[in-house]
Amino acid sequence: xxxxxxxQTAFIGDVILATPVVEALHAEYPGASxxxxxxxxxxxxxxxxxxxxHVHIWDKKNGKYGNMAKMIGTIRKVKFDVVINLHRxxxxxxxxxxxxxxxxxxxxxxxxxxxxSKRIPHVIDISKGRTHEIDRNLMLIRHxxxxxxxKPRLYPSQADFARTTMAQPYITISPTSVWFTKQYPPDHWVxxxxxxxxxxxVCLLGAPSDVLACESIQAKVNHRNxxxxxxxxxxxxxAALMKHARMNYANDSAPLHMASAMDAPxxxxxxxxxxxxxxxxxxxxxxxxxxxxxxxxxxxxxHGYRQCPKGHFNCANIDPGRLLTTLLPQ
Numbered sequence: 114x115x116x117x118x119x120x121q122t123a124f125i126g127d128v129i130l131a132t133p134v135v136e137a138l139h140a141e142y143p144g145a146s147x148x149x150x151x152x153x154x155x156x157x158x159x160x161x162x163x164x165x166x167h168v169h170i171w172d173k174k175n176g177k178y179g180n181m182a183k184m185i186g187t188i189r190k191v192k193f194d195v196v197i198n199l200h201r202x203x204x205x206x207x208x209x210x211x212x213x214x215x216x217x218x219x220x221x222x223x224x225x226x227x228x229x230s231k232r233i234p235h236v237i238d239i240s241k242g243r244t245h246e247i248d249r250n251l252m253l254i255r256h257x258x259x260x261x262x263x264k265p266r267l268y269p270s271q272a273d274f275a276r277t278t279m280a281q282p283y284i285t286i287s288p289t290s291v292w293f294t295k296q297y298p299p300d301h302w303v304x305x306x307x308x309x310x311x312x313x314x315v316c317l318l319g320a321p322s323d324v325l326a327c328e329s330i331q332a333k334v335n336h337r338n339x340x341x342x343x344x345x346x347x348x349x350x351x352a353a354l355m356k357h358a359r360m361n362y363a364n365d366s367a368p369l370h371m372a373s374a375m376d377a378p379x380x381x382x383x384x385x386x387x388x389x390x391x392x393x394x395x396x397x398x399x400x401x402x403x404x405x406x407x408x409x410x411x412x413x414x415x416h417g418y419r420q421c422p423k424g425h426f427n428c429a430n431i432d433p434g435r436l437l438t439t440l441l442p443q
Contacts, residue, residue, distance in 0.1 A: 115194040116146040118212070120205050122171055124291075125348070125367035126392070128155050129374050131199050133247045133263040134254060139164040141258040148191070150184070150208070157348040162268050181208065189213045195257070198223065199250055201235060218253050231256070237415065239389035246391045264395050265374040269353035277346065277354040283314035284440070285354060285361045287368035288330060289323045292417025294385035295364050298429050299330055305362075305433035306334045309440075313359065318351055318368060319343035355379075360440050365417075369394055380439040384429045385421070387412045400439040404430050 117138055121131040128151055138147055149159055150169040159168050169187065172180045185208055188196075198209045198219035206225030209217050219226050220235040233252050236244070247265060251258075286306075290296045306315055315336060317327035321344035331339045346354065348371070355361045355368075355377040363369040363379065365386045372379035373395040380400045381393060388401050390412070404411070404427065411428045413421075421428075 114144040118148045118193045118196045120150045120198040122152040122200050126370040128158050129265050129370040130246045132265045136263045137258040185211050243389050267352045267374040269349040273349045273353040277350050282359045285316045285318050285358050287318045287363040289319050289326050290364045290366040293419050295417040297382045301433050303333045305436045306336045308437050311337050315339045317341045385413050404428050
């Protein structure tokens with residue numbers, strides 16, 4: 114059986130959107146060894162994953178290049194048959210080229226892809242429909258697996274579900290993002306929460322760095338039952354909580370993809386970015402909310418900005434009442 118290494122050392126959402134590659138390889142080669150290389154801090158996403166043999170962790174913050182050299186040495190010793198690089202930047206290109214694998218696959222955008230065995234275009238063209246990132250990722254292995262679409266998936270344990278059991282009804286809101294222009298404004302979240310029935314528990318999710326933002330929202334609402342769970346749950350505990358929520362609300366950010374990986378109901382709020390970039394929700398029940406205004410400046414970029422380039426942030430003008438319409442019946 115072949116041995117595979119999948120490389121995705123970008124952010125949380127990128128790792129989640131790489132999981133269809135794991136699923137597809139396992140379906141085609143059920144006895145194969147599948148390893149995954151990611152950045153330190155994201156390994157909790159794949160804890161207990163039934164199809165991943167080993168997770169290789171690259172510490173990119175402390176001794177980045179020394180750790181990369183050690184990682185290359187470890188990978189060369191394994192002697193993978195196939196290395197599949199979903200990351201499009203130089204450092205992982207070097208890891209791929211020096212891996213010693215029989216076959217190396219990646220996107221043409223990687224600066225070192227000229228040295229890969231197989232190079233695939235990574236195209237974001239909003240004029241040609243909505244190709245999702247999972248479809249672009251799966252294109253890397255189309256010569257190895259069946260041509261079928263597979264959605265992302267995470268595997269919380271029974272303990273993760275047990276630790277996050279909550280009385281119904283409840284919703285989750287993940288109000289933050291790395292990028293300011295991807296964030297639905299805090300006052301809009303406050304307005305939305307105040308519109309909600311007081312019998313519904315509101316769970317505010319996020320990383321430890323998001324606690325203050327969530328507490329600020331909690332302090333401003335009139336709703337009697339708002340819980341700040343940011344910084345208190347692991348990735349997989351958050352995913353488990355999302356699974357049984359009445360609805361999950363998120364920006365164009367990692368929690369959106371986490372909900373998709375659990376096939377949990379999700380409402381995605383897009384401000385400066387647009388779903389046509391290929392990062393929209395994939396759950397069976399999902400909704401996309403965008404401004405009704407026709408803005409010549411939107412989208413202003415694929416990743417978002419620290420502040421609105423035009424200074425007005427009109428792309429965030431989305432009536433909070435519209436979020437209320439996507440709530441599932443109790």
